[in-house]
Amino acid sequence: EGPTVLILPGEGIGPEVVHVARDILEHVLDRAGLDAAISEHAVGRPAYERTGQWLPDPVRDKLDKAAATPCGAVLFGATADEPIGELRSRYDLFANLRPARPLPALRAVSPLRPERLEGVDLLIVRELVSDVYYGRRRTGTDAGRRWAGQEMYYREDEIRRILRCAFQHAEARRRHLTLVHKANAIPDVFGLWLDVLAEERPAHPHVEVQEMFADTMAMELVLRPADFDVIVTSNLFGDLLSEITGAVLGSLGLLPSATLSPTGFALYEPVGGTAPDIAGTGRANPLGTIGSVELMLRHTFDAPRWADLLAAAVARAVESWRTPDIAGPEDKPCTTEEMGAAVREAFDTL
Amino acid sequence: EGPTVLILPGEGIGPEVVHVARDILEHVLDRAGLDAAISEHAVGRPAYERTGQWLPDPVRDKLDKAAATPCGAVLFGATADEPIGELRSRYDLFANLRPARPLPALRAVSPLRPERLEGVDLLIVRELVSDVYYGRRRTGTDAGRRWAGQEMYYREDEIRRILRCAFQHAEARRRHLTLVHKANAIPDVFGLWLDVLAEERPAHPHVEVQEMFADTMAMELVLRPADFDVIVTSNLFGDLLSEITGAVLGSLGLLPSATLSPTGFALYEPVGGTAPDIAGTGRANPLGTIGSVELMLRHTFDAPRWADLLAAAVARAVESWRTPDIAGPEDKPCTTEEMGAAVREAFDTL
Numbered sequence A, B: 001e002g003p004t005v006l007i008l009p010g011e012g013i014g015p016e017v018v019h020v021a022r023d024i025l026e027h028v029l030d031r032a033g034l035d036a037a038i039s040e041h042a043v044g045r046p047a048y049e050r051t052g053q054w055l056p057d058p059v060r061d062k063l064d065k066a067a068a069t070p071c072g073a074v075l076f077g078a079t080a081d082e083p084i085g086e087l088r089s090r091y092d093l094f095a096n097l098r099p100a101r102p103l104p105a106l107r108a109v110s111p112l113r114p115e116r117l118e119g120v121d122l123l124i125v126r127e128l129v130s131d132v133y134y135g136r137r138r139t140g141t142d143a144g145r146r147w148a149g150q151e152m153y154y155r156e157d158e159i160r161r162i163l164r165c166a167f168q169h170a171e172a173r174r175r176h177l178t179l180v181h182k183a184n185a186i187p188d189v190f191g192l193w194l195d196v197l198a199e200e201r202p203a204h205p206h207v208e209v210q211e212m213f214a215d216t217m218a219m220e221l222v223l224r225p226a227d228f229d230v231i232v233t234s235n236l237f238g239d240l241l242s243e244i245t246g247a248v249l250g251s252l253g254l255l256p257s258a259t260l261s262p263t264g265f266a267l268y269e270p271v272g273g274t275a276p277d278i279a280g281t282g283r284a285n286p287l288g289t290i291g292s293v294e295l296m297l298r299h300t301f302d303a304p305r306w307a308d309l310l311a312a313a314v315a316r317a318v319e320s321w322r323t324p325d326i327a328g329p330e331d332k333p334c335t336t337e338e339m340g341a342a343v344r345e346a347f348d349t350l
């Protein structure tokens, strides 16, 4: 009995990219002789239209059960804020890992000059269940004028666990950690981040630690992306910074993510959103979702060699096949399905 | 009797770049035959070390007086949060204008491929006296665990005036306005922004309006900077987005800014900060500050033709002179002072 994997296609381009990625997941597991209990469930808009619930009760029950096993996992397509925010929060999916490394064959896709991409290999560790996203909300009217407030809020333990997670990844990588904050303008919240960082540092003497303002980081990611290894930050800043790395690579459709809970339960999803403008056209790039399957093989299945093989298959497939977002002026763009088939074929020849 | 101009060099590279920019301001005014009452005052760390005040009382008095005249202005170098936050708030300097247009001679400085820069000419309109920067703060300890909260907060009138300002600029430019928000994750605050936007739109039927999530905007600024004209947003998002435009141009040292109060009192400062690592080395780029003088000539002196002339002088100067941040591998970098002299010389030959 292997891991329980729930497939939640979601909406927009979600179902299309998940379909292709699920196919590849099953193909790899099959070849690797790995077991898994896989099932698929509607959430988000399609579920809402049928049941009146963004996250229907039966799906929530299944998720509750999977989250209670040591190696439950979700492969997620895309939804708007409903129910992704609830999922993250309900299962305490606090550690969002967003790795970014350019594929050699796709250098030309990046808006950056090729020399700036040399050596880029970074990991954004984004806190995902706190910050202004989940802070206190209030609205009102004062002398006839409306106002609204939502609190950016962090507790020391929330900060500590994400920093520890980031330190662990830094230890296993190039031992460089950048904490991104904005203590010059938001001193209480990010002062606390800096205090907790100071407390955690001594336990990791071999990790070089750097602090950087969020605005400076936004700039440096574009100017010098190769200078960073692990970048750890709050929910809101992590949201913006990971889209910048998507831009640096040339397409958000390339970026995978893994989000871990303290118990090991994990959710895998592409960084990109529902992209309603291209949903149903076969133009969506499935590589961010396939990359998320790679992360699932690594973390949930503890099968790093099969993950590496899948990564190699992707690198090879993009030498000849490209969805419109990553196609050059001379390339004939392929469809979502064709991209998936190309990865599977490349995998079989490795 | 012309405008009252207070020069506040600040700290870090502030004094160096302001020195050069003041020189140019006086030179231009002289040649243009324009009057001004110019005086210089220490604020920030240098003031604090001498007087124990980041913004000494006598300087505050002078600022109060200047702010009460119809055309008072400040040329600001750089400080940390003290006293810039107080200045912005005390004089209600709510509309921060950050234009970005690549100089033809500096195309090679951008990390972007040259074709991506084609046609870039944008203006970020950043709200500057509200948001989480000035929201309610609270800290505490709960069961032995510290926590901190700062509220992201906006009132409808704060939103309305910055949107109106942005619409005005859009009318005078290419009539395209992008509102950047994050209503999918911070619905109360940015829901209010969207409501006020809907109320203001009918008054500007000729402006094409677009809404965009802040994370998407961060990506698009790198991928497609030429697609935007006026971008209006909240204080915090504006901070990150303007640094991204700095990166797109290749150096933050190139970006000027003007910040206007409702009465017309204005503060001009480079977008870059104190850069303590290069302070005192003569490596600082004065062009962001000289560009701020250009904006001062436009807004405070109402002398657009002299502003255009100064802009032309800058464009010419960088054909041969470049500080280290914008020097190519083949260029011999010049100093802050040499860059200033080159601009003045170019100005004299125009």
Ligand SMILES: CC(C)[C@H](C(=O)O)[C@@H](O)C(=O)O
Residues within 6 Å of the ligand: A079, A080, A081, A084, A085, A239, A271, A273, B184, B185, B215
């Ligand atoms: C859909 C939205 C609420 C979400 C976020 O901001 O977290 C998305 O942008 C993401 O990055 O996963």
Ligand SMILES: CC(C)[C@H](C(=O)O)[C@@H](O)C(=O)O
Residues within 6 Å of the ligand: A184, A185, A215, B079, B080, B081, B084, B085, B239, B271, B273
């Ligand atoms: C110094 C800091 C508080 C400031 C800000 O965040 O507003 C700076 O980054 C800026 O953009 O002017």
